Amino acid sequence: MADAATILHADLDAFYASVEQLLDPSLRGIPMAVGGGVVLAASYEAKAFGVRGGMPGRQARQLCPNLRFVSGHFKEYVRLGDEVMTILESYTPAVERISIDEAFLDVAGSVHLFGAPAEIAADIRRRVREEVGLPISVGVARTKHLAKIASQVAKPDGLVVVEPDREDEFLHPLPVELMWGVGPVTKQRLAERGIRTIGDLAETPGESLERLLGRAVGSKLGALAINEDPRSVERHRRAASVSAQSALGRQPVSDDLIQRTIRHLADRVATRLRAKHRAGRTVTVRVRFEDLKAVTRSVTLPAAVSVTPIIAEVAESLVRTALADHPHQRIITLLSVGVSHLEYEEALQLELPLHLDGEERRPGTEKGSERWALDKAIDEVREKFGRASVGYASVVLAKDRAVPDEFRELAEH
């Protein structure tokens, strides 16, 4: 593990909102948000009123009556996010982009060229402001975990450097929820044991944490709290799954609704898979009911698929099994389709029928209704395959939605 503070975490401030304020000067200095039905991003002026990302638009307007909503310029977000990454890459090739607006850098090899890590961080902030026009916060520390917390503490538009001999002093007073991996549930579980700060966490024996939170989460948090973070900056990670979802409001279950929605989602997923020259063996659907309880159903096929109608038919069958297992749920609020177990080469699916011929039935090993549905799904794959190679089902999206399609494209990072 490195013993000097050479890891940077660079994080653009209120990214979508800042871009809108950059593009339209009349939005600067006022509470504004990107979105409408739901807040996708809020400016710092809006955050001062308690407006947060993910919040329903109506609630945001109650908190902040003068809140101005704008629809997003999604292509600009991609373009400006890329520009910032290019600036980061001019300091080191060791840049790990973890979302559209956020990246880790390891500048250990760059100090001879560009100066100390803190100087590089200050330079990055100045250049992003001057060349792109956006505020960015940077944390500098010895580990990724510390650097990430430092950038959160630095916000908005700040720089925080954690010297290696002052790590505990920096970390211990901070609330546990600033740690990566501590959400509402874990925070609550810790609070019940009187653990509120990272210092409290560092004093708690590892075995207690593992008992309280499970083996993986407990040991990870324990290690992070005492500044053991073995992760290094990785240049790029390949996606392990591709999925699409659609919130439906409250809709009574109907064949038509399921068919239309699933085909649309399958088409989105399949299109993105093919654009990446990838295909996947496991198809997963998620159905959320009126009470917001969600169930998932998945199948792993003998070969990877990326063609719209195949994914659509397998997914439809899975949705039907999920609904059959919950006969009293008559209202659904969300559907999603995902493909995982990804492999390369779209051409892989030409082999599908051959592999499927080897499919064995093992009677008595599954519940009847589920087995029936899965058999049906596979039979449909087999039956449809010839037609599938001719062309893709053209799917028309019927419903208007709160979130524009461009935003969905964005989350691929």
Place this chain on the structure above:
DNA sequence: TCTGGGGTCCTAGGACCC
């Protein structure tokens, strides 16, 4: 005070294989 969309990782039980 129930809100969008795209992801990752972990757990646990069962099937299956050696």
Place this chain on the structure above:
DNA sequence: TCTGGGGTCCTAGGACCC
């Protein structure tokens, strides 16, 4: 036919992150 242990894959659910 019973006995045992270990490893891997699959499925379902859950917590979390941006």
